[in-house]
Amino acid sequence: MPEVAVRKKLTAVEEIFHEGGPVATSPLRRAVALAVIHNPYAGGYIADIAGFMDDLKPLGLEMARSLVAALGGTASVVEGYGKGAIVGSAGELEHGALWHVPGGYAMREVLGGAKAIVASTKKVGGPGTRLDVPITHINASYVRSHFDAIEVGIADAPRADEILLALVMTTGARVHARVGGLKASEIKGEDGLR
């Protein structure tokens, strides 16, 4: 099993007070955890890569915990989540797909049984590539007020033989959400959708 070699990490927290409308009574907070790791499969086609998913689990947990800490330390404040990956130019998109299981597992573990699928995106790109990580409600994918996205990236990553891994969490709806649809208060919580 290849070891997960982390070159750098970045956490970022945004606090949104308003966007031209009424100032929120409690600001929306959105947190990002990024890790830049060596891609053990860069440079050639390797058929068997799936084992790396298990190797990534501890890093996923570390990142998920850092997000909860960045949002105030209590998992119960988290209402939205998402994940993503940018694979450096010597890797393939499939290497980014290795993040689906450990990234999602880690957030569910830390949040204590979130039901909705974790929205995700990925791409291959060079240093400074930006990724718009999609965000949805943690218990019901159709909650319209929580559809969001946050742009992430690091100027010097990913290098060719690296992967940039991203997890994001938010504390609520868009700051001036008002386009209807399923509300968080209407969630049934049976199927992860509604």
Added chain:
Amino acid sequence: MKASIRKIAVFLEETRTEMGRKVDPPTRRAAAVAVIENPCAGKYVEDLSELMTIGEELGELLTQRAVAALGITPSTAESYGKAAAVGENGEIEHAAAILHPKLGAPVRKVLGKGAALIPSSKKRGGLGVPLDIPLGHKDAAFVRSHFDGMEVRISDAPRANEIMVAVAVTDSGRPLARVGGLTKDQIKGEDGLR
């Protein structure tokens, strides 16, 4: 608070390896960025004292946020920097009014010391414009290992009538610094230069 803040973003970056070598302890730097309304946007305003007062407020707030992200005792901070990006309806002079007259004193007050000039950069730009915050040692500007820069950006700022104001604080110099010059253990700390 005089500043009308739309959002605050805090970035914490930790470098653990560089070119395959372990960085031990990891280098860490934090940037706190406020997106504020520009009270002088869209017209020529002769007296920029309102922006100077805003600079003073943000100097304290953003330094506190950056230090909190690093989780360090303020006096152990090693380098710092500041920067501002003015939206398209503002003047570069608005950035100067925020950064130069009054922002520095509260930064130094929070950190306990800071004999050296706070390096700065400014620009006018649109949404998502990257801000390269220059960094220099807080007590001796000539410490070569601490000459650095940190890029930050917020995808939805600055809007035309906004200003992005950033303060960066580190607890370390560059990873694997090895180009000579004055080192931090040689600081005399009398003139802010050496």
